[in-house]
Amino acid sequence: MSDSDTKTLCAHVEEKLHTKDPQAYIALIHPASHYCQGCGRSAAKAEHVCRPQKLSE
Numbered sequence: 001m002s003d004s005d006t007k008t009l010c011a012h013v014e015e016k017l018h019t020k021d022p023q024a025y026i027a028l029i030h031p032a033s034h035y036c037q038g039c040g041r042s043a044a045k046a047e048h049v050c051r052p053q054k055l056s057e
């Protein structure tokens with residue numbers, strides 16, 4: 001099992017990464033700088049969500 005491919009956070013959540021491997025999930029979302037306009041999720045990198053929008057601080 002490898003998560004080294006560029007799977008989006010949106011896909012990871014569908015596979016319940018946030019409950020199976022919380023630390024790996026946290027690494028993807030922290031520190032959040034983008035969110036997904038499609039799903040509403042936040043992520044550390046734009047490429048981790050399917051429809052990235054930058055968060056303004």
Ligand SMILES: [Zn+2]
Nearest residue numbers: 010036039050
């Ligand atoms: Zn998404």
